[in-house]
Amino acid sequence: MSAEAALWLTFILIGLATTLPRASFIVLGGRVRLPSVVQRALRYAPAAALAAIVAPDVLVVGGDFMPLNPKLAGVVAAVAAALLWRNPWLPFIAGMAVLLGLRALLGG
Amino acid sequence: MPVSPFRAGAREGFFAFLPLSVGLIPWAMVTGMAMISTGLTPTQAMGMNLIVFAGTAQLGTLPLIGAGAPLWLIVVTALALNLRFIIFSAAIAQGFRGVGTPLRWYCGHLLTDGVFACCLEKLLKVDDRRWRLGYYLAPSIWSWALWQVFALIGVFAAGSIPKHWSLEFMASIALLVLLVPLAKQRPMLVAALTSGATAVLLRGVPLRLGLIVAIVVGIMAGFAAEHWSKRGETA
Numbered sequence: 001m002s003a004e005a006a007l008w009l010t011f012i013l014i015g016l017a018t019t020l021p022r023a024s025f026i027v028l029g030g031r032v033r034l035p036s037v038v039q040r041a042l043r044y045a046p047a048a049a050l051a052a053i054v055a056p057d058v059l060v061v062g063g064d065f066m067p068l069n070p071k072l073a074g075v076v077a078a079v080a081a082a083l084l085w086r087n088p089w090l091p092f093i094a095g096m097a098v099l100l101g102l103r104a105l106l107g108g
Numbered sequence: 109m110p111v112s113p114f115r116a117g118a119r120e121g122f123f124a125f126l127p128l129s130v131g132l133i134p135w136a137m138v139t140g141m142a143m144i145s146t147g148l149t150p151t152q153a154m155g156m157n158l159i160v161f162a163g164t165a166q167l168g169t170l171p172l173i174g175a176g177a178p179l180w181l182i183v184v185t186a187l188a189l190n191l192r193f194i195i196f197s198a199a200i201a202q203g204f205r206g207v208g209t210p211l212r213w214y215c216g217h218l219l220t221d222g223v224f225a226c227c228l229e230k231l232l233k234v235d236d237r238r239w240r241l242g243y244y245l246a247p248s249i250w251s252w253a254l255w256q257v258f259a260l261i262g263v264f265a266a267g268s269i270p271k272h273w274s275l276e277f278m279a280s281i282a283l284l285v286l287l288v289p290l291a292k293q294r295p296m297l298v299a300a301l302t303s304g305a306t307a308v309l310l311r312g313v314p315l316r317l318g319l320i321v322a323i324v325v326g327i328m329a330g331f332a333a334e335h336w337s338k339r340g341e342t343a
Binding site (some may be wrong): 002006008014016017019021022026034039041043045049050052053056059060065078080082089092095100 | 220
């Protein structure tokens, strides 16, 4: 399979992994119910997945654990902006400004 | 001439959701830019955007696609990011009583966090099937259109921005901004911190398997934290 075909297959499978959970109970209607323990456990999946994807991106530099880096400063600024203001653009502006500003200062 | 129930519902749903929908614009643009900075062509990027139609799943899987992670790992990660929709779907299902199966699939495909939060209450309350359908579909199709248009703008904007601006960092910020409101609940914060720490510790594990372990450990930690905090309340 060519790289191009593999990529489109990936999109289709991610699409299925999105539409099937979304449509699941809407299509099934009232016929099936999810055990409440499962429902409660599933609530933690998105937060866990988001953190597992972001943490290594931000805290690891070239394979080493390096918490003090410009990316982490950018993340702190973005999270602070998200916590303090409701403007949806602000976290991106704050995070990018801190990252690029620090890099320019440190000459990295 | 009296307004049809579908149109009355559509109008009410659209205007209820309109102010919230502004929040979609930066997401869509950032997702468009992130797809390009991962190395997708504009056609591939818009293909992904049309097929997947889910910011979190797109932004979350892009680093894996970029790193050449195995397909099954990408799909499992997308599933983990989308598991919340099973709960949303279960909660909102009653809002589609009386609606045919093909239309239910379409409505399911369009389900987003924003429309779910905005429309759930009235969907469950109102009796008229046509009114409910309009009330759900109008904001959902509006979300879909906004998402496609602004992702496309992001795709073309990304091409004219220099590489050293590190646009891919916008994707990390986007994922964190999604995490912030979730993590305001204590057990959710525990889940996120545990999962993040585990992912960092296991970063050397081949095939990025550490990611899956981290997600599972995070879910268990959140669940345990919820359990203990409840016991603390009753004691």
